[in-house]
Amino acid sequence: MSVLHIAEVTKTFSGGTHAVNSFSLDVADGELVCLLGPSGSGKSTLLRMVGGFEQPTSGRITIDGEDVTHLPPERRPTGMVFQSHALWTHMNVFKNLAFGLKLRRMPAAEIREKVEAVLELVGLAGYGDRMTNQLSGGQQQRVALARSLVLEPKILLLDEPFASLDQHLRERLREEVRDIQQRLGITTLFVTHGQDEALSMADRIVVMANGKTEQIGRPDVVYRDPKTPFVAGFIGTMNLVEGEVKNGHFARSDFSFPLSIADGPATLAIRPEALDLTVSETPKAKVHRVTDYGSHGLVDLDLADGTRLKSMVAHPDLFRTGQGVDLEPRAVAAYRNNQQIFRS
Numbered sequence: 001m002s003v004l005h006i007a008e009v010t011k012t013f014s015g016g017t018h019a020v021n022s023f024s025l026d027v028a029d030g031e032l033v034c035l036l037g038p039s040g041s042g043k044s045t046l047l048r049m050v051g052g053f054e055q056p057t058s059g060r061i062t063i064d065g066e067d068v069t070h071l072p073p074e075r076r077p078t079g080m081v082f083q084s085h086a087l088w089t090h091m092n093v094f095k096n097l098a099f100g101l102k103l104r105r106m107p108a109a110e111i112r113e114k115v116e117a118v119l120e121l122v123g124l125a126g127y128g129d130r131m132t133n134q135l136s137g138g139q140q141q142r143v144a145l146a147r148s149l150v151l152e153p154k155i156l157l158l159d160e161p162f163a164s165l166d167q168h169l170r171e172r173l174r175e176e177v178r179d180i181q182q183r184l185g186i187t188t189l190f191v192t193h194g195q196d197e198a199l200s201m202a203d204r205i206v207v208m209a210n211g212k213t214e215q216i217g218r219p220d221v222v223y224r225d226p227k228t229p230f231v232a233g234f235i236g237t238m239n240l241v242e243g244e245v246k247n248g249h250f251a252r253s254d255f256s257f258p259l260s261i262a263d264g265p266a267t268l269a270i271r272p273e274a275l276d277l278t279v280s281e282t283p284k285a286k287v288h289r290v291t292d293y294g295s296h297g298l299v300d301l302d303l304a305d306g307t308r309l310k311s312m313v314a315h316p317d318l319f320r321t322g323q324g325v326d327l328e329p330r331a332v333a334a335y336r337n338n339q340q341i342f343r344s
């Protein structure tokens with residue numbers, strides 16, 4: 001059942017920026033949906049409208065059937081965690097968490113019980129007396145999450161909550177937050193421009209560009225079957241090759257490939273792991289660089305016209321810079337006029 005319903009929401013800022021453009025989305029109970037897109041695609045503005053920190057120019061937002069479009073943040077059943085933790089530095093951790101519950105006039109004993117339970121949940125049991133500026137960045141972000149969770153919102157809104165943390169910590173917190181979200185079964189909308197974050201955490205991903213949805217789907221589906229060249233280029237590493245189809249063959253420079261679609265221009269999308277290389281006497285490309293990652297290798301190669309492609313190889317030691325190679329795509333998608341028209 002859908003808990004959050006966003007219907008044709010548009011946000012135009014004064015000055016004319018169309019940050020969000022007739023955007024619609026339904027989020028099911030307990031689902032974690034990631035809004036993924038490049039900087040400026042409207043993700044934060046959309047999230048802020050769900051949280052009540054920004055007013056839509058038009059459209060409607062309902063939560064559990066109630067129209068919240070024009071309600072202030074404090075009257076919405078949402079909890080938002082921002083990129084910067086925005087904790088109260090003059091209060092200790094306990095008081096940061098207890099504050100919202102006190103406003104609700106909850107009895108002290110109940111507040112203590114709830115705060116301690118949430119601190120335990122985010123891995124900070126026993127940290128109640130610490131001042132927030134005596135905590136590491138990761139711990140501060142856990143407190144920010146706990147401060148939202150303790151109010152038991154129906155919907156958790158996370159705006160790039162790990163952006164300021166280092167890679168290692170980010171990966172750990174990602175797993176922890178996903179784990180907590182699933183244990184609580186809390187409906188969550190998560191903004192990120194990191195595809196790894198989206199692919200590893202989300203039940204569904206909404207890929208956004210220019211304030212609009214490019215594609216919505218399960219992470220594996222969006223990765224395997226991008227519906228537009230934008231999504232193909234944005235999620236994971238992808239070779240996007242512009243070329244011409246003639247008599248059942250796609251061609252770009254010396255690289256040609258049988259493709260049974262109508263004649264005309266086309267963009268081919270080939271994952272590096274789906275592009276096989278062989279050393280050849282009649283090469284179609286030249287090896288530019290070989291990178292050995294231990295578990296696999298990545299070969300950068302150039303077509304005669306300078307188009308750069310990437311191929312993932314199991315044995316990087318077989319290739320070296322300057323070598324001529326032949327290419328064999330195992331799986332491709334083809335796009336024309338921004339639409340997918342072929343997939344193998």
Ligand SMILES: Nc1ncnc2c1ncn2[C@@H]1O[C@H](COP(=O)(O)OP(=O)(O)OP(=O)(O)O)[C@@H](O)[C@H]1O
Nearest residue numbers: 013017019037038039040041042043044045046193
């Ligand atoms: N308060 C504002 N006034 C005017 N324009 C704004 C305002 N907030 C955002 N914008 C513009 O709206 C567009 C969308 O911004 P938004 O922050 O939602 O994008 P984003 O996808 O979250 O980007 P990022 O990943 O960089 O945070 C941008 O062009 C931005 O400059």
